[in-house]
Amino acid sequence: MRLPHGILAVLSLATVLGLTACGTSADTSEAADADQSLTVFAAASLQSTFTELGEQYEATHPGTTVTFSFAGSSDLATQLMAGAPADVFASADTLTMDRVAAEELIDGQPEPFATNTLTIGVPQGNPAGITSFEDLSDPGTRVVLCAPQVPCGAAAATAQEAAGITVNAVSEEASVTDTLGKIRSGEADAGLVYVTDVLAAGDSVEGIAFPEAMDALTTYPVAAVAGGNSEHAQGFIDLVTSPVGQQLLTDAGFGAP
Amino acid sequence: MSTTTRAIRHEIPRWVFVLAAGGALFVTLPLVAMIAQVNWSQFVQLITSESSVAALGLSLRTSAIATVLCVVFGVPMALVLARTDFPGQQILRALVLLPLVLPPVVGGIALLYTFGRQGLVGSSLEVLGVSIAFSTTAVVIAQTFVALPFLVLSLEGAIRSAGSRYEAVAATLGARPGTVLRRITLPLVLPGLISGMVLSFARALGEFGATLTFAGSLQGITRTLPLEIYLQREADPDAAVALSLVLVVVAVLVVGLAHRSRPQSGGAQ
Numbered sequence: 085m086r087l088p089h090g091i092l093a094v095l096s097l098a099t100v101l102g103l104t105a106c107g108t109s110a111d112t113s114e115a116a117d118a119d120q121s122l123t124v125f126a127a128a129s130l131q132s133t134f135t136e137l138g139e140q141y142e143a144t145h146p147g148t149t150v151t152f153s154f155a156g157s158s159d160l161a162t163q164l165m166a167g168a169p170a171d172v173f174a175s176a177d178t179l180t181m182d183r184v185a186a187e188e189l190i191d192g193q194p195e196p197f198a199t200n201t202l203t204i205g206v207p208q209g210n211p212a213g214i215t216s217f218e219d220l221s222d223p224g225t226r227v228v229l230c231a232p233q234v235p236c237g238a239a240a241a242t243a244q245e246a247a248g249i250t251v252n253a254v255s256e257e258a259s260v261t262d263t264l265g266k267i268r269s270g271e272a273d274a275g276l277v278y279v280t281d282v283l284a285a286g287d288s289v290e291g292i293a294f295p296e297a298m299d300a301l302t303t304y305p306v307a308a309v310a311g312g313n314s315e316h317a318q319g320f321i322d323l324v325t326s327p328v329g330q331q332l333l334t335d336a337g338f339g340a341p
Numbered sequence: 342m343s344t345t346t347r348a349i350r351h352e353i354p355r356w357v358f359v360l361a362a363g364g365a366l367f368v369t370l371p372l373v374a375m376i377a378q379v380n381w382s383q384f385v386q387l388i389t390s391e392s393s394v395a396a397l398g399l400s401l402r403t404s405a406i407a408t409v410l411c412v413v414f415g416v417p418m419a420l421v422l423a424r425t426d427f428p429g430q431q432i433l434r435a436l437v438l439l440p441l442v443l444p445p446v447v448g449g450i451a452l453l454y455t456f457g458r459q460g461l462v463g464s465s466l467e468v469l470g471v472s473i474a475f476s477t478t479a480v481v482i483a484q485t486f487v488a489l490p491f492l493v494l495s496l497e498g499a500i501r502s503a504g505s506r507y508e509a510v511a512a513t514l515g516a517r518p519g520t521v522l523r524r525i526t527l528p529l530v531l532p533g534l535i536s537g538m539v540l541s542f543a544r545a546l547g548e549f550g551a552t553l554t555f556a557g558s559l560q561g562i563t564r565t566l567p568l569e570i571y572l573q574r575e576a577d578p579d580a581a582v583a584l585s586l587v588l589v590v591v592a593v594l595v596v597g598l599a600h601r602s603r604p605q606s607g608g609a610q
Contacts, residue, residue, distance in 0.1 A: 158575045226475065231558065233576035254475040255557030256564075258572045266557065270459045271474045 122150045122316040123169060125160045127176035127304065128261060129200065129280050133332045134174070140328070141320055148316060156259050157235065164189055164309065171312035172320050174304060176200070177235040181305045191314060194305035196341035197324050198333045202239050202300050204292040205267045205277040212273035217294040220274055221249045228266040228275040231256040236263065239300035240276040246299035264289065280337040303341060372589060379586055380579040387583040395561045396569035397587065403477060403565065404545035407484035411541040415492035416534070422493065423500035441490040448486055449554025456482060479556035480563050484545035491544050492537040499533020500526065539599040543592060
């Protein structure tokens with residue numbers, strides 16, 4: 085009986101230390117130079133493009149440090165509402181941006197900068213031989229969707245409605261990353277994910293476009309966070325909407341706003 | 342018992358109490374903060390919604406099955422670890438207890454490559470027409486994987502501290518090994534077994550990472566209470582807080598049960 089409690093104690097201690105360590109590193113990076121640092125909260129799907137844009141911004145603005153936090157848009161919104169310090173917020177859907185704006189946490193008007201569309205994702209080699217959206221309604225096909233409560237699931241529901249078919253999912257995941265993971269590992273025959281996810285997954289996931297996806301287009305807005313470093317925030321937003329930023333987004337599979 | 346406790350208490354320096362109080366506050370304050378967030382006017386409605394009831398029912402069912410599996414496999418494992426001595430036993434023990442310190446998501450990935458459709462065991466099962474992925478079986482497997490070490494650890498400790506004198510006497514009186522196990526060893530360590538079962542049940546009930554990675558999330562099939570809370574957090578934070586409170590209450594009941602069986606375990610020594 086003694087051992088488990090001992091181990092539990094060590095585990096909880098490790099957790100506490102881990103948390104403190106995180107807190108400290110964040111504090112020091114912020115405290116480094118308040119005027120020369122830019123913190124960007126961005127949807128997870130923007131990770132590769134925004135990281136590159138961040139490096140470009142640092143190169144053209146010597147002395148400026150751009151720090152990113154990539155996560156699900158809802159998670160980031162919750163963190164912003166809880167007072168997390170950020171200068172720029174880029175969300176994967178307008179609904180989440182509106183929620184943050186309603187709390188008066190946004191400076192000015194959010195600017196749409198990209199769109200994303202759903203696609204049918206299948207594991208490498210397409211073992212179930214999926215060719216169309218209708219194939220997903222076959223009873224023998226194991227399809228994974230996002231839960232209707234999250235943006236990618238809401239888009240999936242819209243697409244099903246537009247196509248007039250019902251997909252009986254074997255799992256409704258809480259994030260598009262989880263849905264992609266089930267496809268990538270071959271557990272699912274197919275799933276509905278974003279075009280950019282399939283591109284980012286490389287060879288392990290193949291995409292099959294379907295016309296009804298255009299009815300479930302998601303728009304990505306970006307905005308400066310109230311009380312943040314407004315000068316650099318606007319500078320970064322300008323870079324995102326500039327031809328350079330738009331080209332990078334197009335390369336990653338995003339559509340024009 | 343009470344006199345020894347009093348004698349020890351005199352020897353504890355005051356600053357220990359201050360730190361202990363700080364630690365207790367650190368653990369309880371987040372719970373208080375969460376309870377303060379509960380939307381009481383809709384509480385009953387939130388926890389009795391169709392999806393909440395389905396999630397709670399599934400969690401209780403799968404955790405109970407996982408606990409039974411932990412007993413079936415964990416009791417023999419604890420006996421072998423406590424009562425035998427062979428080369429590599431230390432390494433074996435460390436490996437068996439590994440799920441205790443592994444991040445659950447790592448356990449989920451490992452299970453995926455074992456029981457998944459293209460996994461080590463799963464691919465053969467798939468040929469036989471048995472599919473574990475996205476089924477309630479996958480939830481039970483994930484829960485058993487993370488809960489088993491708790492039972493093995495508590496029971497092994499209980500068996501070791503119970504000693505083997507009674508067993509030796511019974512054996513010299515001609516009792517067969519099976520009889521000794523059934524009539525002497527298991528009754529002696531019963532309190533340890535019960536608290537191990539309670540801990541396993543609690544761990545299974547709280548299982549999240551491995552289930553999310555390995556089993557999927559579908560109402561009534563694989564979406565246990567922690568997964569439901571995770572999903573509701575996005576859409577309906579009030580429901581997430583209400584369900585969290587339900588899980589806290591169940592956890593408090595379980596921990597209370599485990600503590601009640603501990604003094605008995607001391608008496609058995």
